[in-house]
Amino acid sequence: MKTQTIRVGVIGCGNIAQHAHLPAMQRIPGVQLMAVADNFADLAQSVAGSVGLDPKNAYNEWRRILDRQDIDAVLNLSLTIYHEDVSVAALQAGKHVLVEKPMAVTSDEARRMVAAQEKSGKVLMIAFNHTYDLASEYVKDLITTGQLGDIIHAEVFFYDDKDAWDAGALRSSLTSTQPKPKWWPDDPKLGLLHYIHNYDSHIINLMRYLLGEPQGLDYCRWQPWKQLCAVLDYGSYRVIFKNVHTKQRRFEKGIEIAGTKKRVILDLAPPLERYTPGKVTVIDAETQAVTTPLLEYRWPFEREQEHFYACIREGKTPRTSGHQGVNDVVIAEQMVAMAMGDKK
Numbered sequence: 001m002k003t004q005t006i007r008v009g010v011i012g013c014g015n016i017a018q019h020a021h022l023p024a025m026q027r028i029p030g031v032q033l034m035a036v037a038d039n040f041a042d043l044a045q046s047v048a049g050s051v052g053l054d055p056k057n058a059y060n061e062w063r064r065i066l067d068r069q070d071i072d073a074v075l076n077l078s079l080t081i082y083h084e085d086v087s088v089a090a091l092q093a094g095k096h097v098l099v100e101k102p103m104a105v106t107s108d109e110a111r112r113m114v115a116a117q118e119k120s121g122k123v124l125m126i127a128f129n130h131t132y133d134l135a136s137e138y139v140k141d142l143i144t145t146g147q148l149g150d151i152i153h154a155e156v157f158f159y160d161d162k163d164a165w166d167a168g169a170l171r172s173s174l175t176s177t178q179p180k181p182k183w184w185p186d187d188p189k190l191g192l193l194h195y196i197h198n199y200d201s202h203i204i205n206l207m208r209y210l211l212g213e214p215q216g217l218d219y220c221r222w223q224p225w226k227q228l229c230a231v232l233d234y235g236s237y238r239v240i241f242k243n244v245h246t247k248q249r250r251f252e253k254g255i256e257i258a259g260t261k262k263r264v265i266l267d268l269a270p271p272l273e274r275y276t277p278g279k280v281t282v283i284d285a286e287t288q289a290v291t292t293p294l295l296e297y298r299w300p301f302e303r304e305q306e307h308f309y310a311c312i313r314e315g316k317t318p319r320t321s322g323h324q325g326v327n328d329v330v331i332a333e334q335m336v337a338m339a340m341g342d343k344k
């Protein structure tokens with residue numbers, strides 16, 4: 001597998017497939033798109049056509065991708081409610097799997113995915129594109145090399161936007177003639193879990209990548225579709241976690257970390273704004289200098305897929321492995337339990 005072409009099947013041909021994974025894949029050498037599948041047959045056909053695939057390689061039954069012996073890896077870009085079923089079946093069929101975030105709806109589902117990965121020996125990676133941003137890696141390096149000093153405070157933020165996260169890309173989406181099925185649950189607890197998965201799983205994963213595992217959750221409050229506010233216990237400091245449903249037309253998502261030597265602010269770029277890393281601002285406590293490093297123009301979605309294929313080739317565990325990803329789901333569940341007043 002070291003030098004061979006990796007042959008890929010895509011399951012789920014919606015927005016994130018069309019505007020992130022398929023264009024990113026086309027720029028990566030040594031990778032070949034073999035087939036696509038979507039519950040909507042007409043969408044699978046039109047997406048196949050848009051990337052130059054023969055129509056016979058477009059399916060409306062995702063298991064047809066798994067039946068193919070000439071496919072090594074699957075990008076599972078289906079709706080979150082299908083992440084477990086599709087990923088487990090793909091691993092059982094001997095395919096490597098990159099699954100979109102959130103990993104799964106519940107931590108039980110996520111653990112079953114990990115068990116299937118361990119049994120198969122294949123790669124299971126969760127697609128947290130912001131965690132593969134050069135800006136996130138720059139901040140990680142500041143922390144691990146001790147340049148920030150001891151961390152005394154951190155804040156993760158997402159001022160939820162209207163029509164900004166996609167940088168206009170969704171306006172050119174291919175769609176089915178059939179209406180999309182409604183899947184958002186009526187149950188308020190499950191609804192909040194999906195809300196956190198949808199809007200906040202990126203910053204939960206980014207927080208854990210940069211700061212490690214929280215020791216606990218001190219506080220979480222949810223004012224429906226207005227504000228989610230939480231405090232996480234990191235031992236010697238606390239992390240403030242805020243998601244504000246502003247409907248402003250700008251993308252403001254990231255993390256701010258204050259250390260004894262420097263403070264750093266990471267402002268992520270809209271994910272579908274290609275080749276744009278996040279912006280890092282560093283404030284030095286001693287010199288008072290404010291600096292912004294010049295980062296290469298790279299698209300996190302492309303770097304994420306490159307990492308997936310490198311892990312397949314080199315037999316490495318991904319940074320955002322399935323095993324690593326379970327705790328994102330656990331933290332989301334803990335937030336729901338506290339916000340909804342469950343006493344455990």
Ligand SMILES: NC(=O)c1ccc[n+]([C@@H]2O[C@H](COP(=O)([O-])OP(=O)(O)OC[C@H]3O[C@@H](n4cnc5c(N)ncnc54)[C@H](O)[C@@H]3O)[C@@H](O)[C@H]2O)c1
Pocket residue numbers: 011012013014015016017037038039040043062077078079080082086100101102127128129180198271
């Ligand atoms: N990384 C990001 O920033 C980001 C952004 C948006 C969405 N996502 C994630 O990507 C996933 C897909 O979201 P989307 O916005 O593309 O949704 P979407 O509704 O535009 O597309 C999903 C497509 O998958 C198809 N589908 C669903 N289940 C299927 C199955 N079992 N087999 C075959 N096709 C199936 C649907 O018919 C639909 O066409 C979700 O898990 C979502 O959380 C991630």
